Amino acid sequence: MQWIDEKFKRNPLRFIAQSLLAFFAVGLITFTASWLANGVIVAALGASAFIVFAMPKHDTAQPRRMLGGHTVCMGIGLICSLPLRFGWLSGSDLSMALVAATAVGLAIFIMVLTNTEHPPAAGNALAFAIGGLAIQHILFTAAAVCMLALMHWILGDRLQDLA
16 A cells, blocks of 8 residues: 555645645635635535645536536525424424435435536535525635636646546
C-alpha cells in the first residue's frame, strides 16, 4: 500500500496549487457571507469544493450538475420540512428520521432522474429538511455554489484530476 500518491510525486506543485485554490475559495465564501452560514451547509459546500478542485474532470464537478444538484436538493429539503414546520408531524426522533430519509431518498432520485448528480448536495436536502433553514441559507448556498461553478468554468483546463 502506498501512502503517497504517485501523481503527487510527479507533480507536487499541482496538488499544492489546487488545494490552495480550494482554501481561498472556501475562505472567501465563508468570510464574505459568514452571517448567512450554517455549519451543515458549509460542510456540503466543503465537499463540493473538494470535487471541484480535486476531481474537476469528474461528471459531478461540472457546473450544471453542481448548480442543479444543490438547487434540486434545497427545494426537496424545503418541501420535506413542511410537515415539521406546520406541526403535521411532531419533532420526535421518528418524525425527524422519516423527514430526513424522505429528503435524501427523493434528492437522490430527482438528481439521478434530471442528470444533476452532485453527491454533496444531498447534505443540503438533509439540512434544509430537518434544520428549519430560511431564505438567508438559500441565498448563501446559491451564492457559494455559483462561485464554485464560476471558478470551475474560469479555471477550466488548468485544473487537473488529483484523485
